[in-house]
Amino acid sequence: xxxxxxxxxxxxxxxxxxxxxxxxxxxxxxxxxxxxxxxxxxxxxxxxxxxxxxxxxxxxxxxxxxxxxxxxxxxxxxxxxxxxxxxxxxxxxxxxxxxxxxxxxxxxxxxxxxxxxxxxxxxxxxxx
Numbered sequence: 001x002x003x004x005x006x007x008x009x010x011x012x013x014x015x016x017x018x019x020x021x022x023x024x025x026x027x028x029x030x031x032x033x034x035x036x037x038x039x040x041x042x043x044x045x046x047x048x049x050x051x052x053x054x055x056x057x058x059x060x061x062x063x064x065x066x067x068x069x070x071x072x073x074x075x076x077x078x079x080x081x082x083x084x085x086x087x088x089x090x091x092x093x094x095x096x097x098x099x100x101x102x103x104x105x106x107x108x109x110x111x112x113x114x115x116x117x118x119x120x121x122x123x124x125x126x127x128x
Contacts, residue, residue: 010054016103017044017059018096021119024061027128037061041115048113056112058103063119063128065091086121 022030023037044059051057064073064081074081074090082089099118102108117123 012054014056014104016100019059019061021061021063021123021128045113052112058111058114060096060099061115061117062091062096063122084127
């Protein structure tokens with residue numbers, strides 16, 4: 001194990017990477033963003049193999065969440081964008097933070113290398 005992780009490997013720990021559903025399939029206009037998120041998924045899996053059993057490594061892949069970063073994706077047309085989701089709403093930060101808290105908790109002690117998609121059902125419909 002690399003020296004950078006050695007203290008954490010010895011004492012145990014958990015890492016949660018924040019990916020995106022953009023890393024699951026191509027989408028016009030956000031190719032490089034999507035590629036970086038797909039890479040993060042692979043790094044999550046690779047680190048889970050390399051750092052286990054001392055460190056668990058998982059990731060979340062949100063859909064559009066109402067944050068300052070994502071404003072351009074929904075501003076002025078939130079109802080239209082939300083209508084595309086099976087749950088008919090955009091995500092809020094608490095939707096993601098609860099999942100992250102779970103992945104960091106002992107309740108997820110047998111999970112590593114996983115990508116948890118939290119997207120209001122968007123990927124079920126083929127959309128993004």
